[in-house]
Amino acid sequence: MHRRWPIRLAFSVRSCFSEPVGKGEQTRLAVLDEAVEVSRRVGLSGLTIGSLAEQAQLSKSGLFGHFRSKEALQLQVLERAREHFEQAVGRPVLRTPRAGSGTG
Numbered sequence: 001m002h003r004r005w006p007i008r009l010a011f012s013v014r015s016c017f018s019e020p021v022g023k024g025e026q027t028r029l030a031v032l033d034e035a036v037e038v039s040r041r042v043g044l045s046g047l048t049i050g051s052l053a054e055q056a057q058l059s060k061s062g063l064f065g066h067f068r069s070k071e072a073l074q075l076q077v078l079e080r081a082r083e084h085f086e087q088a089v090g091r092p093v094l095r096t097p098r099a100g101s102g103t104g
Contacts, residue, residue: 032080
């Protein structure tokens with residue numbers, strides 16, 4: 001059985017029903033963005049809480065408070081990278097009319 005980890009997602013487009021992003025969540029998202037960049041350079045297995053804390057200029061304990069483990073950090077980095085891909089590639093593709101669809 002595949003277990004899904006409870007990962008709270010934040011989207012750049014929010015409905016009127018969503019809560020505003022607090023400072024802690026803004027920090028977590030900024031750290032995740034940095035972690036995605038670090039992972040692109042050194043690979044996901046090379047991403048550590050210690051190296052990311054140094055890069056993000058946070059304490060290890062502060063970073064650990066957001067992610068709890070290296071594995072949780074890695075899972076959230078993958079989810080954040082998927083969100084970036086969806087925003088950069090998926091959404092624009094879906095907005096583009098397809099050839100032969102009768103539009104245009």
